[in-house]
Amino acid sequence: MTDFGAIIQHGYIVDDVEETAREWAERVGVGPFYVLDRILMEQYFFRGVRMDVELRLGFGYWNGIQIELIQQLNDSDSLYRRAQRSSAGKLNHFATLVSDLDALLTSRQLHKRVIQNGSQPSGLKFAYLEEFLPGGLHLELMEPQENTLMAFAAMEKIALHWDGRHPVRPISDVAQDLARLS
DSSP, rough: OOOOOOOOEEEEEOOHHHHHHHHHHHHOOOEEEEEEEEEEEEEETTEEEEEEEEEEEEEEEETTTTEEEEEOSSSOOHHHHHHHHHHHHEEEEEEOOOOOHHHHHTTTOOGGGEEEEOOOOOOOOOEEEEEEEETTTTEEEEEEOHHHHHHHHHHHHHTTTTTTTEEEGGGGGHHHHHHHHO
C-alpha cells in the first residue's frame, strides 16, 4: 500500500503552451486545454532558494489523466527553466494528490529529495521529488484545496464531452463550459 496516491497527471515542460496544446488535440484528440496565463508563484523554492517564477499552465484530460503543460515566462533558475533548455516537450514528471504534504515528506524522510516546492495563489501546495521514479522522472506531490479539486473535476467532465472545437481556451471559460453540459 502506498501513501503517495494514484497518478493523476503527466507533466511536460514546453516552449509554448498553446502550440503544444494544439498538437495534443490534433494528434491524440486530447482537449480542450484550459490555459492559466501569467501565474506568478511568489512562494517557489528551487533547491531551497526562494525566487519568483512566472508560468503559463495548460490543463487537458486524456481518459482520466491530466496532461499539464508548463511554460516558464521569466528567466529565474528553476526546474522548469532547466527542463525547457534540456528536454522541452518531453515527459518531466508524474503527479499525485496527497492529503498532508508536510506529514508525508516527514514520515517518509523525503525532504532531502525535494528539488522544488512551494504554493500557488490558489492555495495548492506542491513538492517535486528529484528523479524519484524509476527511469529518472520526478514525482510531484500536490496538496490541493477544494477549489482546485473542483476545477480539475470540471475540466475532466468537459473533456468527456468535448467535440474537438476550440482546443485552447482561457481557464476562465471552465465554469461557462461546464454549465453548457447541463
